Amino acid sequence: MTTPPGAGAGQDAAEHAGHAAGRGREQTGRDAEQDAGHAEQDAGHAEQPPPADADAARTVPYADYRVGEPLVDRSAPDGPIAERWDRRRFEAKLVNPANRRGHTVIVVGTGLAGGAAGATLAEQGYRVLQFCYQDSPRRAHSIAAQGGINAAKNYRNDGDSVHRLFYDTVKGGDFRARESGVHRLAQVSVEIIDQCVAQGVPFAREYGGLLDTRSFGGVQVSRTFYARGQTGQQLLLGAYQSLSRQIAAGQVEMRARTEMLDLIVIDGRARGIVARDLVTGRIDSYLADAVVLATGGYGNVFHLSTNAKNSNATALWRAHRRGAYFANPCFTQIHPTCIPRAGDHQSKLTLMSESLRNDGRIWVPVRAGDDRPPREIPTSERDYYLERQYPAFGNLVPRDIASRAAKSVCDEGRGVGPGGQGVYLDFTDAIARLGREAVAERYGNLFEMYERITAESPYETPMRIYPAIHYTMGGLWVDYDLQTTVPGLFAIGEANFSDHGANRLGASALMQGLADGYFVLPSTLGDYLARLPRDEAFRDVDRDHPAVHACVGEVTDRLFALLSNNGDRSPESFHREIGELLWEECGMARDEAGLKRALERIPALREEFWQRIRVPGSGRELNQSLEKANRVSDYLELAELLCLDALHRTESCGGHFRTESQTASGEALRDDESYTYAAGWEFTGAGRAPVLHREQLNFEYVHPTMRSYA
Amino acid sequence: MSWTDAPAAPYLRPMAQVQAQATATGQSGRQASTADLLWRSTIGKKLVMAVTGVMMLLYLVGHMLGNLKIFFGPEEFNGYAHWLRTLGEPLLHYEWFLWLVRLALLAAVVLHGIAAFQLSRRDLAARPKRYAHRGGSARRGGYATRTMRWGGVILALFLVWHLLDLTTHTVNPNGEAGKPYENVVATFGTWYGNLIYGVAMIAVGLHVRHGLRSAAHSLGAATAGRDRALRFLGDGLALVLTAGFLSVPLAVQIGAVS
Amino acid sequence: MKLHLRIWRQAGPDAQGHMARYELDGVTPDMSFLDMLDTLNEQLIAEGCEPVAFDHDCREGICGACGVVINGEAHGPERTTTCQLHMRHFSDGDTIDVEPWRAAAFPVVKDLVVDRSAMDRVIGSGGYVSVPTGSAPEAHATPVPKPDADEAFTHAECIGCGACVAACPNGAAMLFTAAKVVHLAALPQGRVERESRVLDMVGTMDEESFGGCTVTGECATACPKGIPLTSIAAMNREYVRAVRKRR
Structure with a gap:
């Protein structure tokens, strides 16, 4: 068995396409009926063409998404914003x-x-x-x-x-x-x-x-x-x-x-x-x-x-x-301040409180590949890159900026620690300025935690940090x-x-x-x-309802497919692979080429998963490999949507940074004209292009401004 | 109560069942008497052990001090023994005071023993399987802590012998009523008398060493601030009691008392 | 480094278990104990064997899911959780014994996984303040003296991992129960129900076949959060108080 039940690959494709289209119509019909009151408001967006990248996206089948009916929040009350919640609570019907x-x-x-x-x-x-x-x-x-x-x-x-x-x-x-x-x-x-x-x-x-x-x-x-x-x-x-x-x-x-x-x-x-x-x-x-x-x-x-x-x-x-x-x-x-991973064996990162950046100074060696111990690198050969690039905010720039800056110095080969995936967070100056006791008072717990994990004392050696998803x-x-x-x-x-x-x-x-x-x-x-x-x-669903049986059956089939596949790769190995791909192509900084590479790779990886997965044990007992494999099979579908969403949103905003959309100083550049909406994706079948429903966002009270930290 | 037709996970006990049992044992109901409540709970039973333990400890201190009178000669020691029998007169009849103390002690010993027995059984059942790894944390508790159970058994056996020897004189080599001084000297004139007594007194010391601190915990008297003082008190009392009690056979051996 | 592992394997709750031997190479000092077990499991899957089941989740020492007895010590030789124990505390060629928590109240589910739901039932019988959502007074209405708040916090740190039960030769949950009793009794918000709380929680604790306290101190030594042994005395104090106030 090489495809999961309902995965919609290979010979199932035609059937799924029909099904998807059917559901699409159904959905549209229901929306139209229930949203009658908002019709005029919606009309303006419904016909909007896909954004500019659709042209280039055509090379990846999954990226060839369709734009559906706009999404409308029907339950939101209007009126003055401060009164809306009270109004909603009053208008809500109560259950006796x-x-x-x-x-x-x-x-x-x-x-x-x-x-x-x-x-x-x-x-x-x-x-x-x-x-x-x-x-x-x-x-x-x-x-x-x-x-x-x-x-x-x-x-x-x-x-x-x-x-x-x-x-x-x-x-x-x-x-x-x-x-x-x-x-x-x-x-x-x-x-x-x-x-x-x-x-x-x-x-x-x-x-x-x-x-x-x-x-x-x-x-x-x-x-x-x-x-x-x-x-x-x-x-x-x-x-x-x-x-x-x-x-x-x-x-x-x-x-x-x-x-x-x-x-x-x-x-x-x-x-x-x-x-x-x-x-x-x-x-x-x-x-x-x-x-x-x-x-x-x-x-x-x-x-x-x-x-x-x-x-x-x-x-x-x-x-x-x-x-x-x-x-x-x-x-x-x-999050910019996580403890970097110590080796390939590691599968979990630990966060350190961001407050460390209040007193710690972040730096890397000026020269790539400089592997001297940090204490032996003279100040003149250190690059306090945040202080250099953002003199006004220095080490306190927002999370996303600090994270991207760390990644880019590491990509230049200037990262420190195992695998070069880390930057120094140095408390030497803070200790000199405030005294060791004052620093211990503020960060003692965190320092202890760091030392327990890395066996290095931040009082003696600069901490190493690296960004991680959190x-x-x-x-x-x-x-x-x-x-x-x-x-x-x-x-x-x-x-x-x-x-x-x-x-x-x-x-x-x-x-x-x-x-x-x-x-x-x-x-x-x-x-x-x-x-x-x-x-x-008050009508209860019959446990023998066909939909219930179908649902239980699908779940059972899927787990059976995982268990019975006599492959050679562990669930963890696939998780690691999809994770590394996403981190590389859809992590801190994203661009069209990388996202397309990911979108091309993911279906292949998914296919490989269903061919090569090995899950020992049975389904009738505690089986942590089975749990893991099932979760990874969903990651392999979710990852695709994640990349597609990142690809379709050609602006940079918040946690989403598209390298194509930045100011001269490297700031995230929003495109309010095209993207002031929440993108709601509708599923049409595994590996099949989803339908985009946009919910337009209106800002009546807080007017969009551009942030700047340079 | 279940909202679903799906069977409950077999390894989980439904909360309702636990509650029903808790109520049945009087934990949340107000019907159960205080004595019943205490005796049924592990903490209550430990309280009983603590109170009876403290009673016996106080008795031991008095007993040990009385024993030291032996160093002042037969008249004073035998006179002290006689005085104990006439204490409380004329309000009390001859030996009544002694009997009251004996009854109180008997109750304490019995309660202490039963509670210890029941709690020990419970404790052993609560850890049915031992760790395969030997020599881990089990070494750390301290000798006194680990020997509480067997120490208690030794003391109970000693008590029987001790009463047969110096109270009923059944097994005493001298065995003369009203002449405790001579009886004591006779006991410690035998090798087994010294051996039994010596082992038992070391057991007393160990039992008191951990028991005092344990009682303070059970009674809720132990706090972080008092921990050192409690340890000191436990060690000190254990040492003083053992040394005080052992001084008598020692004195008999070296001839200071004869 | 290379390790000789002896790990408890048990197929299910009713199955007979045994200590199985494994050899694991390529362990680095920076690995956590659970990373090491992950590595072993990957090796076992590659060999076509069933991996060792063990509970774990946050791997930051706070969720309380992980916990195994390592060389006879709950959570191993350091005062921390198993997930925060690192292999640098072991040496090349060491033999390491790994066993599940042992207690009558914690039946083994599989391998190193035990059922700790008895602790949830202890909490459910009184380890809360009865305050339905929406009925709370303004937060500053009742000031709490800082020492009381600190005392409450020290005991509220319990992560419910069960190491105290595993370490106790009597399989007692006294430290766990005491942590919650003392936490809530230290705060004015928790004092309203303090008598019924301690009586009910201790009652459930006894019902769940935990043992009693013999003041060995093993629990406090094993506790990764440093809950002190004296909290048990504090709970006993609460208990005496509650019994006296019953009349």
């Missing part, structure tokens, strides 16, 4: 408390968004069926967030406000986020802190007993709340404890070590999932009235990232395959209610394309995850359920 008991909601994932949503929905009275692949809901990767969480409390009286947080987030997102959503996020941020403090989250406090805040990521106000370097852990444990309370109360049924492998869509509504019990290998269908995906981002498609090893894109991708549009996949964020702004397209294009399927947290636009600000991921989980979704999900036609609202 007694009726909530009759509704089952599936929540996949137990991170900040999923844990908070599960607990809150259960408190409201819904029956919640929750899943996580880890052995406990407490282990979701939100736990690894270090820095902090933003909230517009203005406790410092330093001029912060909801509007300022809104403004900073829209601007930080390089004007590719939806204003209404971002404003709501800023509003809700205030309540999050209250909620977490009441749960017993031990935030840092001052001697007066009040909460401490700090400034983070170059923002001028101190609005970041933190719990030492473990803010994510503490917030997650707060949500986990609330969730545990509901599990104990019997209101949440928790399925740990159970991984979602497909979405069940019946009569156009998301009605459940197919999941595999990772211990017994049992594949089952789980049915519900609504499905919430809180499965995190897809950063692990790059193989080396700061994501947890098992974080994966399968839930997102399978939902996408079932009709949920995938938005802005090319908006990926790269967050993905893209994700499933959702409307203001966080509902995807599949009715009844919601996506929250990093899983949706969300409020960060093209770039996420520091300490905003935790804020968005909790805002979605605690406050937004629980207010909007009810509206969906309450508006269901009366005869449909």
Whole structure:
């Protein structure tokens, strides 16, 4: 067996093409019907021709995408921005408390968004069926967030406000986020802190007993709340404890070590999932009235990232395959201060807090291939390249600029450490200026962490750092209610394309995850359920429904195909290969030629995967190779869309940098004229060109400006 | 409670079941009596052990100090023994005080022993499989910590012999009521008397060394600030008790007491 | 460097397990212990054997998923998690024994993977503050003295890895339970439910067939987050308090 069931390669192609076209029509029909009210608004964009690169893209079949109907956020209220969330909550239909008991909601994932949503929905009275692949809901990767969480409390009286947080987030997102959503996020941020403090989250406090805040990521106000370097852990444990309370109360049924492998869509509504019990290998269908995906981002498609090893894109991708549009996949964020990898054996990178750049100076040797120990390189032969190129901001330039600069000096052969993939972050001057103790006070924990991993003391030897993927702004397209294009399927947290636009600000991921989980979704999900036609609202899906059987069958066939293929390559080797390809061609800096190379290589790699994959063991037991192989098979499809999105967006913005689109000083150059939209991609078959649906973004309150750090 | 038809993962216990059991054992219900609650929980049982242990420890300190009177000659030592029997008169009858102490000690010994036995069984069952690697962390706990169980058994056996020897005089070579001084000297005139007593007193020292700190933990009296003081107190008491008790047979051996 | 590994292999929960021997070459000092196991697994897959199953996720020492007993020590010779232990602490030619957490409450699922859900149930029986979303008062309404906040944080750092249970000769979860009890009792927000919390959590802990504390201190020595042994005493104090206040 060389092709996965439904992969749509080879002889299946014709059938799939027909199917895809059919679905396209169906989709269009539904949109047209439901969007009647917005028709005049849409008309202007529907006929827009594909962007200029379409001409060149014709050489790669996958890049020959079609432009479909524009996407319109039907649930967003209008009126003054500060009143929209209140209005939406008032206009949302409510579900009678007694009726909530009759509704089952599936929540996949137990991170900040999923844990908070599960607990809150259960408190409201819904029956919640929750899943996580880890052995406990407490282990979701939100736990690894270090820095902090933003909230517009203005406790410092330093001029912060909801509007300022809104403004900073829209601007930080390089004007590719939806204003209404971002404003709501800023509003809700205030309540999050209250909620977490009441749960017993031990935030840092001052001697007066009040909460401490700090400034983070170059923002001028101190609005970041933190719990030492473990803010994510503490917030997650707060949500986990609330969730545990509901599990104990019997209101949440928790399925740990159970991984979602497909979405069940019946009569156009998301009605459940197919999941595999990772211990017994049992594949089952789980049915519900609504499905919430809180499965995190897809950063692990790059193989080396700061994501947890098992974080994966399968839930997102399978939902996408079932009709949920995938938005802005090319908006990926790269963090400049990770510990470089020590060798080929390594498959996971560790992040170091960005605050290190406040006092550390970044440099590489002037001469390529200079392999003297750093202490023996005299100052005259060092290149403090950030200070040289960006004298005003120096080492504190934004993440993307610092990252690209590091890559370009390494590409020149001036990188340091194993494989030349690193630059020095030197604290010698800071220690001389502030004293060793003051430096230890600020960065002691981080230095210890670095030393544990590398066995080098940053007090004695400069640290080595290198950029790595750590967050993905893209994700499933959702409307203001966080509902995807599949009715009844919601996506929250990093899983949706969300409020960060093209770039996420520091300490905003935790804020968005909790805002979605605690406050937004629980207010909007009810509206969906309450508006269901009366005869449909409480009708349970039969477990023997043909669609359920088909879905379980497809999942089973796919796993069987993986297990029975007597190949010679491990899942890890394919993951490494696709990751390296993406990092090279679709990493920090992207260009048309590279992206096309990637788009040509990916289908071949996918074909090779299904021919040469070897998965030992059986499907009826804990089989980590099988889990991995299945995830990698989805990466091999997602990677293609990621490259296509990067190829189609010929501008540079936020985390997406196209070398063709930059200013003379190397700054990202946006093209607001052509690209002020969110790109929602519709699946048409594996390896087949998708359909692009654009959601036009309007900026009424924050007007696009150009940033400059030179 | 299940929202799905899919069977529950067999390796997971449903929370509801756990809760039902917890309630049945009176953990969350208010019906269970305090004694019942304490005796049923591991922490409660450790509390019982701590309280009874402290009772016995205080008794041991008094006992050891009384023993030292032997250095002042037979009259004083035998007179002290007699005084213990008349203590509390005229309110109490002859030997009543002693019997009260004996009853309290008996209760303490029995409770301490049963609790220890039950907790040990539980502890052993909680770690049914040992690590294949030998000589890992198991070496670190310290000799006193690792010998608590067997030390306790040794002390229980010693106690039986000790009562048969110097209280009921069943096995004492002299065995004369009202003449404890002569009985003690007779006991330590035998090699086995010295051996049994010596081994037991070392066991007392080791048991007190870890037991005192352990009791402080069980009673919640241990804090980071007191840790050093507790260790010092435990070591000191263990040393003083062992040395004090052993001084008597030693004195008999060298002829200072005869 | 070259290592001789002896690793616990067990096909499933009810299967008989055994220590299997493997030879692994090409280990570098910069590898983490889990990188080393990854390398072994790639070698096993190439040989057509089943790789060794082990739990792991964040590999940053915070999620608590990983944890194996290395040469008889939970998480190995350094005070850190298995994922943050590096091979430079071993030497060429070493024999390394790798075993799963051992405790009656942690049945083996497969190889080095154990089921730690008993710890989740301990938390579920009281390790929370009952505060439904939306009902929270303004965060600054209740100041918390800094020492209390610090005390709470020290105990809130627990990652729930289970090393304390694995290291304890009695398979006790006292340190784990104490960490949550003390964390929440240190804060005014958690004090409302402090009595029922400690009684219920200890009750569940006993139900889950964990052992009791004999103050060996193994748990605190193994804890990668440095939760002190005295927190167990603090929990006992809470327990006594709760029993007294019951009447």
